[in-house]
Amino acid sequence: MKTSTTRDFRFTPAELTQWKEEGFVVRKSVFSTQEVDRLLQDGELAAKRCKEASAIDQKQYFMYNNASGQTMSIYAGLDHTGTAFEAMCRDPRIIDPAFQLFGEQQYIHHCKFMNKKAFDGIAWLWHQDYGYWQGMGSVKPDMFSVMVFLDHAVPENGCLTVLPGSHKLGRLPHREDGDTGGGLTMTFLSNSTMKEVCARIKPLPITCAPGDCIFFDCNLMHSSGHNLSPYDRRASIVAYNTDENRPGVHKGWPLVRPGRVEDILNFQTDQNWTPGPRTSTPGR
Ligand SMILES: O=C(O)CCC(=O)C(=O)O
16 A cells, blocks of 8 residues: 555546546446445544534534435535544645646535435436636636545436536536426526536436546536435535635635545544534644
């Protein structure tokens, strides 16, 4: 195992070509079974802390329910919860490609737990992430996301489905009145737009195993279906943004400092964590 921030995990030339042409890169087994278990071990605590903190700071922390309204589908703000997710967000295996593409002056735009539960997990309508983020005040699409899988993800439990190469279309107009249950008003691409784009590009469901990662461009069109299967589909998404592209609401949020690959397993959950403003990068 590599043990330092040596930039060893940057995209290879073949991955860079795929990023440019298709707008996403899949890497298998980025995180080990032990690391996935360690993250899941802190999952409930992180949820509780995000909920508590959202009463104080709704810019960093928010949550929505699954379609039945009985379980939480998303909880955001994981990167500042005193849990092992803090180490994941700074892990060189995911930071290196982000820095390679957009430079080292970046901060964590958000980190969320996608708790797509068995039987009632919500769907995500077709969208580009920049469909949401431009409206929040980021002028450039210099934003990078990585989805870290904590369960198997297959079409039956709502894996991520992408339109390869759709990022090249740039940001298209989105509607802002989507509702797939759970209380989140979704920003989404209209059926007429999707009909035109899908006439040219075939949707690609991406099957993943725990520990796999999908890195994707903020203009890549993607969606995922409801989870009516008996299998949870848990994952975490971290989105990074460049310092100069930050919207006013993210003023003062610290730049991300890369950690080390051993940090997740060595992470000591902070038992005394209390919700409060984000004044520095958590951890080391
Ligand atoms: O969790 C998923 O399946 C998709 C989430 C998503 O599209 C997003 O956060 O932009």
